[in-house]
Amino acid sequence: MTEDPIPAIAAPSAPPGAGLLVLLAAMTPEPLEHVLASLTAAFPAEDMLIAMQNAPPADSYPSLRIVTAPAANPSWTLTAADFVNAYQLAEMNDSSAILMLGPSSSSLDSAALRDLASAVLTTSIDLAVPFYELPPRAGLVNSAILYPLTRALFASPVRFPLAVHLGLSRRMAQSLASSAHRFTASNQAEMPIWPVNEAMMAGFTVDQFEVGPHVQSQQTGLDLKTILPQVTGALFADIDAKAAFWQRFRPSPPTRHAVSKPTLQTPTVDAAAEIASMVYAFRLAYTNLQEVWSLVLPPSSLLALKRLSAIDSAAFRMSDSLWVRIVYDFLLAYRLRTINRGHLLGALIPLYLAWVASHINITASGTDPESHIEAVAAAFEADKTYLVSRWRWPDRFNP
Amino acid sequence: MQNILATMLQTDPYKTSQPLYAGNNSIWRTMSDALHESIYRVLSLLISILPGILAFLVALALLSLVGLALSALLRRVLAAAKFDDRLAHSRGNSGWALSTSPTALIVRAAFWACVLLGLIIGVSAFDASYATAAALPSSLLPYLARVVGAAFLLIAGNLSARFLARSVLIGAVNMQLQYARFLSLGIKWLVLVLTGAMVLDHLQIGGNVVALAFGILFGGIVLTLALAVGLGSRDLVSRSLESHAEHSSEQSAKSPAVPTTGPDESIHHF
Numbered sequence: 001m002t003e004d005p006i007p008a009i010a011a012p013s014a015p016p017g018a019g020l021l022v023l024l025a026a027m028t029p030e031p032l033e034h035v036l037a038s039l040t041a042a043f044p045a046e047d048m049l050i051a052m053q054n055a056p057p058a059d060s061y062p063s064l065r066i067v068t069a070p071a072a073n074p075s076w077t078l079t080a081a082d083f084v085n086a087y088q089l090a091e092m093n094d095s096s097a098i099l100m101l102g103p104s105s106s107s108l109d110s111a112a113l114r115d116l117a118s119a120v121l122t123t124s125i126d127l128a129v130p131f132y133e134l135p136p137r138a139g140l141v142n143s144a145i146l147y148p149l150t151r152a153l154f155a156s157p158v159r160f161p162l163a164v165h166l167g168l169s170r171r172m173a174q175s176l177a178s179s180a181h182r183f184t185a186s187n188q189a190e191m192p193i194w195p196v197n198e199a200m201m202a203g204f205t206v207d208q209f210e211v212g213p214h215v216q217s218q219q220t221g222l223d224l225k226t227i228l229p230q231v232t233g234a235l236f237a238d239i240d241a242k243a244a245f246w247q248r249f250r251p252s253p254p255t256r257h258a259v260s261k262p263t264l265q266t267p268t269v270d271a272a273a274e275i276a277s278m279v280y281a282f283r284l285a286y287t288n289l290q291e292v293w294s295l296v297l298p299p300s301s302l303l304a305l306k307r308l309s310a311i312d313s314a315a316f317r318m319s320d321s322l323w324v325r326i327v328y329d330f331l332l333a334y335r336l337r338t339i340n341r342g343h344l345l346g347a348l349i350p351l352y353l354a355w356v357a358s359h360i361n362i363t364a365s366g367t368d369p370e371s372h373i374e375a376v377a378a379a380f381e382a383d384k385t386y387l388v389s390r391w392r393w394p395d396r397f398n399p
Numbered sequence: 400m401q402n403i404l405a406t407m408l409q410t411d412p413y414k415t416s417q418p419l420y421a422g423n424n425s426i427w428r429t430m431s432d433a434l435h436e437s438i439y440r441v442l443s444l445l446i447s448i449l450p451g452i453l454a455f456l457v458a459l460a461l462l463s464l465v466g467l468a469l470s471a472l473l474r475r476v477l478a479a480a481k482f483d484d485r486l487a488h489s490r491g492n493s494g495w496a497l498s499t500s501p502t503a504l505i506v507r508a509a510f511w512a513c514v515l516l517g518l519i520i521g522v523s524a525f526d527a528s529y530a531t532a533a534a535l536p537s538s539l540l541p542y543l544a545r546v547v548g549a550a551f552l553l554i555a556g557n558l559s560a561r562f563l564a565r566s567v568l569i570g571a572v573n574m575q576l577q578y579a580r581f582l583s584l585g586i587k588w589l590v591l592v593l594t595g596a597m598v599l600d601h602l603q604i605g606g607n608v609v610a611l612a613f614g615i616l617f618g619g620i621v622l623t624l625a626l627a628v629g630l631g632s633r634d635l636v637s638r639s640l641e642s643h644a645e646h647s648s649e650q651s652a653k654s655p656a657v658p659t660t661g662p663d664e665s666i667h668h669f
Binding site: 225227 | 562565566568569570571572573574575577579580665666667668669
C-alpha cells in the first residue's frame with residue numbers, strides 16, 4: 001500500500017456533490033464576467049462548482065458556487081500545479097469531471113464549453129481537447145514541433161497537444177495529478193504537463209472538439225527565445241521519460257483532411273519583411289553556430305543547411321525531411337546530453353525560424369497551410385524508424 | 400707603457416702552477432662535498448617518502464580491486480532481483496529520465512566510492528610518511544600541492560570560459576547581433592586571462608607583475624569589447640528607433656473605429 005502522493009489542501013466551503021468542477025485561471029473582472037456568463041448559459045448552476053484564485057465576493061454572483069483555488073503562479077499554459085490542484089478539488093467536492101480553463105478562456109463561447117464538459121461528463125471520453133480555429137500564420141511552434149512530434153511518437157490525432165482548455169474525467173485527472181506531483185515535489189510546479197501523451201500511455205479515450213477562434217492573452221508577454229526552449233525542452237523530457245512506450249510500433253492515426261480551401265496568398269510587405277528577417281537570422285546563425293550544430297546534426301543535414309543558407313528569402317524552402325531530421329537529431333542530443341541542454345534548445349531557434357520562413361513561402365505559393373502541416377506530420381511518422389534506431393544504438397547508427 | 404703591459408701579460412708556468420692547483424683542489428672538494436650532501440639529502444628524502452608512495456599505490460590498487468569485485472557482485476545481485484524493472488514499475492514506468500539504467504548507476508557509484516576511499520587512505524598514509532620526513536629540508540612537496548590546485552583552477556577556468564562563450568554566442572545570435580562571434584571570443588578571453596592570472600598567483604609566479612599585466616590585459620579587452628559593441632550597435636539602435644517611430648506613426652494613422660478586414664497576416668509563434 002503506497003501513500004497518496006497528492007498532498008491534502010484545506011477544503012473549500014462548498015457543499016459536496018457538484019458534477020462538474022470548473023477550474024478557472026486568474027483573470028481580470030471583465031473577461032471573468034464573460035466566462036461566467038458562458039458557463040451559466042452552458043450548465044445548470046447547481047451542478048457546477050467554480051474554483052479560481054482571485055474569487056470574487058460571494059454576493060457578486062449569488063447564483064453560482066465559487067470557491068477559492070490554491071495559489072499558483074500565473075502562466076500562459078496549464079502547469080503541473082494546476083493539475084494537482086484540480087484533482088485535489090475534484091476529490092474534495094466529489095466531482096465526476098473537471099473543466100480546466102486556462103488564460104484567455106473568454107474567447108470560448110458557451111457551446112464550446114458545453115462540448116468540452118459534456119464529453120467527459122456524459123460519455124466515456126477521458127480527455128476532451130479543443131480544436132482551435134487559428135489564423136494561417138498562428139500557432140506555428142505547435143504546427144512545427146509539438147503536433148507532428150506528438151502525432152508521430154504517441155499516435156495521437158490531437159492537433160493542439162498543449163491546449164490551455166481541457167475537459168478531464170476523474171481518472172484522467174488522477175493520472176495527470178500523479179505525473180504532475182513529481183514536478184511539484186521537485187520544486188518545478190511551473191512545468192507544462194502533456195495530457196495527450198499521458199492519456200495515450202494510460203490507454204484513455206481522447207477526442208478533440210472544434211471551439212472556434214482562440215485569442216492568445218497579450219498580457220503574458222510571450223517571447224520566442226524564452227518560450228520555445230521551455231516548451232520544446234518540456235516535450236523532449238516527456239518523450240525521454242516515455243521512451244519505453246513510444247518505441248513500440250503503433251498504427252498511425254487517420255490523416256486529417258484540411259478544411260480550408262487553398263488560396264494563393266502573396267505575402268504582404270510586412271510578411272515579406274518578416275520572412276527576410278527570419279532568413280537573415282538563420283544565415284547569421286549558420287555563420288556563427290556551425291560548431292554547435294556540427295555536434296548535433298549529421299553531415300548530410302549540415303550540407304543541406306549550407307545550401308539553404310545560399311537561397312534568396314523569396315525562394316526559401318526547407319524540405320520536410322530536413323526539418324524532421326533536425327528535430328529528431330536535437331531530440332537525440334537532448335537525450336544524450338551531447339551539449340548543455342540550454343545551449344541545445346537555444347541553437348534550435350534559428351532553425352525553427354528557417355522552417356517558419358519556408359512554411360510561409362510554401363503557403364503563399366498556394367498550398368493550404370493545414371495541408372502542409374499534415375505533410376510535415378506525415379514526414380515525422382515516416383522517419384520515426386530513424387529516431388528509434390538512433391535512440392537505441394546512438395553510437396552504431398549515424399548515417 | 401708597452402714594457403709594463405708585456406711584463407703583466409708574461410706568464411711563468413712554474414711560478415703560478417702551485418697555488419692554482421691548491422685552489423682548484425679546494426674548489427673541487429667543496430663542490431664534491433656539496434654534491435654529495437645534496438644527493439644524500441634527496442636520496443634520504445626519497446627513501447623516507449618511498450614507503451608513503453608505496454602505501455598510496457597499494458591502497459589505491461587494493462581498493463580499486465575491491466571496487467571491481469563489489470561492482471560485479473552488485474551487478475549480479477541487482478540483475479537477479481530485476482531491480483530496474485521493479486523501480487520502473489514502482490515509478491509508473493515514467494520516472495527514470497537518465498540515459499543510464501539505475502543498476503549501472505549504482506554499480507558505477509559503488510566502484511568510484513571504493514576508488515575514492517582508496518585515494519583517501521593512500522593520501523593519509525602518504526601524509527603520515529611525509530610528516531616523518533618533514534625534518535628534511537625540502538620545499539618540493541608543498542609546492543606540488545599548489546601545482547595540483549593550479550591545475551584544478553586551470554581546468555575549471557577553461558570549462559567556464561567555454562560554457563560562457565557558447566552561452567553568449569547563442570544568445571547574441573538569437574538577438575541577431577552581427578558581432579556575436581566577436582563578443583563570444585571576448586568573453587572567452589576575459590575568463591581565460593582571469594584564470595591565467597589566478598593560476599600564476601596561486602603558483603606564486605611573477606608577483607606584482609602578473610597583477611599589473613592582468614589589469615592591463617583585462618582592461619584592454621573590456622575597452623575593446625565596449626568600443627566594438629558601441630560602434631557595432633550604432634546601426635542597430637538607429638534601426639530600432641526608426642522602426643519604433645514608423646510603428647508609432649502607423650498606429651496613430653489607423654482609425655480605432657475601423658476594424659481590420661481579411662485574414663490575420665501577422666506571424667504568431669504561439
